[in-house]
Amino acid sequence: MTENSAKDGAYNYAYLDEQTKRMIRRAILKAVAVPGYQVPFGGREMPLPYGWGTGGIQVTAAIIGRDDTLKVIDQGADDTTNAVSIRRFFARVAEVATTTRTEEATVIQTRHRVPETPLSEGQILVFQVPIPEPLRMLEPRETETRTLHALSEYGVMQVSLYESIARHGRISKAYNYPVMVNGRYIMSPSPIPKFDNPKLDRSPALQLYGAGREKRIYAVPPYTPVKSLDFDDHPFEIETWEQCCELCGSKESFLDEMIVDDDGKRLFVCSDSDYCERRRAPAEAAE
Amino acid sequence: MYVAVKGGETAIAHSLDLVADKRRGDRDIAELSLEQIDQQLGLAVDRVMTEGSCYDRSLAALAIKQARGDLIEAIFLLRAYRTTLPRFGDSLPLDTSAMVAERRISSTFKDVPGGQVLGPTYDYTHRLLDFSLMAADERPTAPTAPADTNRTLPRVGDILEREGMLEPPPQDGASEDLTRQPLTLPASRPVRLQNLARGDEGFLLALGYSTQRGYGNNHPFVGEIRYGHVPVSFVPEELGFAIEIAEIDVTECDMVNQFAGSHDVPPQFTRGYGLAFGHSERKAMSMALVDRALRAEELSESATSPAQDEEFVLAHSDNVEASGFVQHLKLPHYVDFQSELVVVRTLRAEVEARRRQAVLDQAAE
Amino acid sequence: MSDLRTLAPGLADPSHDAQQLFRAILDAASHPGRIVSLPSAPAGPGALSSAATAYLLTLADRDTPVWLASDFDRPEVRNFLRFHAGAPIVAARAEASFGVVAAGTPQPFDGFNLGTDAYPDRSATVLIEVPDLQSGPMRHWRGPGIADRTSVGIAGLGDAFWDDWAANHALFPCGVDLVFTAGTELCALPRSIAVEV
Numbered sequence: 001m002t003e004n005s006a007k008d009g010a011y012n013y014a015y016l017d018e019q020t021k022r023m024i025r026r027a028i029l030k031a032v033a034v035p036g037y038q039v040p041f042g043g044r045e046m047p048l049p050y051g052w053g054t055g056g057i058q059v060t061a062a063i064i065g066r067d068d069t070l071k072v073i074d075q076g077a078d079d080t081t082n083a084v085s086i087r088r089f090f091a092r093v094a095e096v097a098t099t100t101r102t103e104e105a106t107v108i109q110t111r112h113r114v115p116e117t118p119l120s121e122g123q124i125l126v127f128q129v130p131i132p133e134p135l136r137m138l139e140p141r142e143t144e145t146r147t148l149h150a151l152s153e154y155g156v157m158q159v160s161l162y163e164s165i166a167r168h169g170r171i172s173k174a175y176n177y178p179v180m181v182n183g184r185y186i187m188s189p190s191p192i193p194k195f196d197n198p199k200l201d202r203s204p205a206l207q208l209y210g211a212g213r214e215k216r217i218y219a220v221p222p223y224t225p226v227k228s229l230d231f232d233d234h235p236f237e238i239e240t241w242e243q244c245c246e247l248c249g250s251k252e253s254f255l256d257e258m259i260v261d262d263d264g265k266r267l268f269v270c271s272d273s274d275y276c277e278r279r280r281a282p283a284e285a286a287e
Numbered sequence: 288m289y290v291a292v293k294g295g296e297t298a299i300a301h302s303l304d305l306v307a308d309k310r311r312g313d314r315d316i317a318e319l320s321l322e323q324i325d326q327q328l329g330l331a332v333d334r335v336m337t338e339g340s341c342y343d344r345s346l347a348a349l350a351i352k353q354a355r356g357d358l359i360e361a362i363f364l365l366r367a368y369r370t371t372l373p374r375f376g377d378s379l380p381l382d383t384s385a386m387v388a389e390r391r392i393s394s395t396f397k398d399v400p401g402g403q404v405l406g407p408t409y410d411y412t413h414r415l416l417d418f419s420l421m422a423a424d425e426r427p428t429a430p431t432a433p434a435d436t437n438r439t440l441p442r443v444g445d446i447l448e449r450e451g452m453l454e455p456p457p458q459d460g461a462s463e464d465l466t467r468q469p470l471t472l473p474a475s476r477p478v479r480l481q482n483l484a485r486g487d488e489g490f491l492l493a494l495g496y497s498t499q500r501g502y503g504n505n506h507p508f509v510g511e512i513r514y515g516h517v518p519v520s521f522v523p524e525e526l527g528f529a530i531e532i533a534e535i536d537v538t539e540c541d542m543v544n545q546f547a548g549s550h551d552v553p554p555q556f557t558r559g560y561g562l563a564f565g566h567s568e569r570k571a572m573s574m575a576l577v578d579r580a581l582r583a584e585e586l587s588e589s590a591t592s593p594a595q596d597e598e599f600v601l602a603h604s605d606n607v608e609a610s611g612f613v614q615h616l617k618l619p620h621y622v623d624f625q626s627e628l629v630v631v632r633t634l635r636a637e638v639e640a641r642r643r644q645a646v647l648d649q650a651a652e
Numbered sequence: 653m654s655d656l657r658t659l660a661p662g663l664a665d666p667s668h669d670a671q672q673l674f675r676a677i678l679d680a681a682s683h684p685g686r687i688v689s690l691p692s693a694p695a696g697p698g699a700l701s702s703a704a705t706a707y708l709l710t711l712a713d714r715d716t717p718v719w720l721a722s723d724f725d726r727p728e729v730r731n732f733l734r735f736h737a738g739a740p741i742v743a744a745r746a747e748a749s750f751g752v753v754a755a756g757t758p759q760p761f762d763g764f765n766l767g768t769d770a771y772p773d774r775s776a777t778v779l780i781e782v783p784d785l786q787s788g789p790m791r792h793w794r795g796p797g798i799a800d801r802t803s804v805g806i807a808g809l810g811d812a813f814w815d816d817w818a819a820n821h822a823l824f825p826c827g828v829d830l831v832f833t834a835g836t837e838l839c840a841l842p843r844s845i846a847v848e849v
Contacts, residue, residue: 011371013667022713025674026749029711030773032681033829033842035796039773040469045370049363050611052618063678065671075622081295082618088299112622122679130612141598143472150769168634174626182796182844184825193626202799206682213608215469221682221797239629257625271622 014061014094020044024062024217028208031219036181037149038132043215053086054212056109056128063124063208064090064107069097071105076113076254076271083111100274112175114196116253116275119205121222127190129211132218134178134188154186157229165234174239180227181220189226195238195254200226243268248279310355324348333536333565334358338606339365340466340485342535342564359487363607370466377462379520379529381562383539384439388515390566393443395508395543401440406514407566443511444541444558453510453543453556457585472598479581479601483574484562486604492569494594495576502592503580507559510543514566538563542575546586557586660697660728662736663709673710680831680840685793685802687785693836697732699723703833704752704779705732712750714738719748719764721757723781751778755808759816761828772825775843782808784834795845806832806839817847 012018020042027041046054064070070090074083078100086109087098099105102117109126119125131137135145138156148154157178164172177194181187189200190209200207200220207220220226230236244251247269253276255268270276311318325332325348335347339362347365354360390406393399405411447453462477465485470478483491498505516536520529540561548554559579561571580594593599603609663669672691680688696705712718718739720729725741733739742748745763753760760780767775782788788807791814794800820827820843827843841847 014671015371017371017373018667018670019713019715021670021674022711023715025678026711026716027773028678029681029777029829030775032678032797033844034772034825035844037772037825040471040771042466042468045363045366045466045607047367049614050608051613051615052611054611063671063675065668065675067672075619079295080619081299084295084299088296111618112620130615142602143598146770169637170634172630172634174630175623191620191623193622195626204799206678213612219682223799224796239626241629254622255625256621257628271625 011093014064014090015047016044016058016061021062024058027217028059028062028219031208031217032206032221034185035220035224036185036187036218038211038216038218041215041217043212046212048085048089050213051130052082053109053111053128055210055214055217056111056126056212057086057089057210058212059126059208059210059217060090060107060109061094063126064094064096066095068106069099069104070094071099071102071108071274072110073108073113073115073272073274074111075256076115077273079273101278102274112191112193113254113271114192114199116250116270116272117278118199119203121204123205125203125205125207127192127207127209129188129190129209129216130213131176132188132209132211132214132216134186149185152184157186161229161231165231171230171234171236177236178229180229182224182226186229187218187220187226193239193254194228194236197226197228197236198238202226241268245270245276248276250276250279310353319352321345321348321352324351330566331356331358331361333563333567334488334570335361335365336564337567337570338362338485338487339369341365341369342533359606359610363610366607374467376521376524378532379522381517381519381537383513383517383537384442384445386440386513386515386517386537386539388440388513390515391440391511391513393509393511395443395447395510399441399443399511400446401438408568440513442541444543447510447543447556451553451555454546454558456558456560457582470601472601474597474601476578476582479597480560480562480574480578482601482604483577486574487606487609488567488570488573490604490606490609491573491577494580494600495573497592498576498580498594503594504583504588504592505559505576505579506545507576507579508543509572510541510558512538512540512568512571514538514568536565538565538567538571540568540571540575542572542579544579549587557582658728659735660732661694662732663694664692670710673706677707677710677831677838677840680838681829681842682797684795684797684840684842684845685804687837687839689837697728698726699781700729700732700752701781701833702836703838704781706836707779707831707833707838708733708739708750708752709736712737712739714740716749717742717747719743719745719751721751721753723754724752745776748776751776753778753780755780755782758812760813761816761820761830764828766820766823766826766828769826772827775826775828777829777831779831779833782806782832782834784808785832785837785839792848793841793845794848795842797842798845804839807834814847814849817841821846 023042027039031039046057048054072083072087074080090096091098102115107124111128133145135148138160139145161171175193176188176191177197179187179189189197202223202225204222206222209218228236241255245255246267250270253270253272256271258267260267325344331351332344332347335350335358336342350361350364353364388404391404444453448455457476465478465481516534518531519533519535521532522529542559544557544559546555546557559575561574563570577594581597583590583595669692676688676690680686690703690706693702693706696702716739718733719742730741745751746765751764761778764776764778765774767773784807786805788805790803790805792801793804824843829843830841832839
């Protein structure tokens with residue numbers, strides 16, 4: 001029992017009971033030992049719905065402590081409803097400091113983005129994963145895909161990407177773009193835009209991926225090679241925009257597109273709200 | 288600027304207030320008590336306990352009240368509470384032959400030891416709206432025969448089994464707990480049954496129904512359905528012997544299915560089994576049909592239908608998982624959508640450029 | 653239960669101590685070769701080091717059987733692990749999730765569960781108690797978690813040990829994961845790491 005239990009009745013620190021945390025911690029260590037391999041774990045029912053980040057929340061709950069500073073983003077932004085909801089949950093059950101600043105955070109839980117600000121050693125990036133199996137849309141059966149991973153038999157993925165080239169002249173996959181981890185396992189990077197894939201490669205931060213409904217945890221240790229799948233004559237490339245961010249002028253960041261009037265006028269702004277604010281801060285201070 | 292899903296902190300706070308307000312409804316109408324839900328919406332409580340995997344009538348009633356009658360939401364609430372409870376161990380298997388039955392029917396024999404007991408059932412009600420219920424009314428207590436609690440109620444299946452007509456219960460293998468360990472496939476039958484017991488009633492009903500329409504190879508008879516109270520026993524490690532810790536209501540269904548037999552095995556009937564908390568016959572029967580369908584491989588039948596496909600059934604039966612994942616589509620996906628927009632625009636531009644080039648080439652010829 | 657009074661204490665604040673210890677262990681596992689000092693590691697029972705004790709108290713419980721080499725298979729260690737972790741002590745290496753062996757033991761990780769190609773996560777983790785983590789001959793480690801390569805001088809291990817390791821590494825994705833423990837420090841060697849002279 002901690003002092004927190006007075007606030008929320010019978011719940012343990014960070015919500016999960018200690019036995020569950022140990023189970024998740026063991027799964028995380030095995031995930032780190034076999035980069036890109038999906039470790040099955042006894043995922044618990046969380047007080048938030050499946051599909052809304054229960055895997056990421058369980059991973060965060062198993063690692064977080066009172067010394068941590070937590071950042072939560074959804075679509076790159078700290079103030080989207082689900083990010084707010086998850087941040088409130090941890091502030092309440094884990095008495096943890098929260099921040100919106102990427103470089104201040106020790107643990108960053110994310111849905112669909114990797115922050116624009118480069119991560120550093122010691123930081124942990126926790127991804128919320130809906131479908132952890134990169135081959136799932138090509139082969140719906142878990143029994144089959146498990147065998148394909150065991151045999152490192154990834155022809156089905158190559159064929160799928162090749163068909164895309166044959167049909168469209170290029171690989172049309174835009175997000176959740178499959179990667180090869182350390183030359184052994186094909187991995188789903190979660191539904192981040194392919195724009196973010198290069199940030200996963202040899203990142204100094206530890207990447208942990210949690211899929212609650214599918215009950216899988218996987219990891220990419222720091223400095224591990226993460227290669228986006230491609231072909232020699234069709235190399236991997238990321239999205240680009242003709243526009244720059246309307247607010248901060250960035251030409252390097254991933255942009256959200258907004259429709260601002262009935263005539264369909266478009267406006268482009270950074271998806272990473274912290275990055276955008278920090279770039280604007282000096283200019284606004286000078287005004 | 289369009290920031291509908293941003294600035295969420297205040298929006299969420301207001302949304303929570305609104306949902307609490309909606310739940311209470313018109314303040315001039317008396318508030319529902321948990322006792323009213325338990326007593327007067329008892330079948331809803333039974334379903335929430337069954338699929339919530341937690342036998343506690345008042346907690347289930349609370350969940351139903353909090354969820355404004357949305358039973359899947361109530362199941363979710365009860366599950367999320369259950370998962371935080373400590374585990375003391377496993378109870379002994381229920382002995383349903385010790386049931387004090389309020390209802391017990393067999394469709395395979397006109398009479399069976401212990402008799403047919405129709406009990407409370409909607410089966411023979413005429414589905415005419417009873418307008419007298421629109422006003423509160425005193426109802427006389429229904430007459431009941433005194434229950435003989437000392438007498439065991441032999442199962443019809445056991446009687447058939449003694450004769451060799453029905454297979455013995457399948458050898459089950461080790462039981463695991465799906466709520467503590469991830470599902471691995473192929474699953475043992477106890478794991479399958481646990482999955483089905485927690486599974487969505489509507490999903491199992493549709494699958495069970497499909498087996499009756501030719502998608503599967505079931506030829507089922509209701510060997511027996513019984514509903515009533517059974518004692519739950521537990522062996523505390525420090526005592527070393529069983530003590531009775533509770534009495535619960537369950538519905539049990541033993542489905543008897545035809546089996547052709549083979550060269551070496553004489554024809555014999557096979558089993559499908561269903562068990563649900565409270566009075567949940569539709570659920571127990573559907574479960575028994577699907578259980579039997581999932582035994583296709585074990586019984587060397589060809590498995591070609593959805594209800595016989597273990598991975599398909601077990602992976603999609605859970606309504607808390609399904610509801611969450613379907614509804615998560617409400618969350619913002621605009622980063623991924625933006626990625627797709629960029630790709631589709633690029634592809635469209637390329638197609639357009641090729642078309643223009645073709646027109647130019649044609650004009651030049 | 654007469655030895656309850658002589659039982660060494662476990663974690664003072666189980667929830668928070670375990671969280672801090674786990675983060676140190678995770679730091680070690682995700683940076684193989686890094687020597688990590690454990691915060692508030694309790695004194696171990698018998699010959700068990702503080703680091704090995706802390707590791708087991710953080711991660712072992714009734715779901716994870718523990719195998720103890722003869723140096724550690726003493727009543728005070730067994731009782732300690734049973735009482736504080738609830739972990740069953742098993743006689744066969746193959747049944748264990750965690751093993752504890754001393755540096756000099758021949759074939760120190762032979763016979764432990766290696767996992768399978770389909771489920772490589774089912775392999776054991778073996779703690780190897782060594783004299784210290786710095787003064788041994790330097791070896792070069794490469795692999796996930798290491799930028800380029802790192803040099804590590806675990807003491808008390810002969811050439812045969814590293815031959816065994818090469819064989820274990822070659823089994824990837826199967827194979828055991830090792831954790832070297834000495835005093836209040838530990839250093840992790842997951843199966844993914846190649847070790848060169």
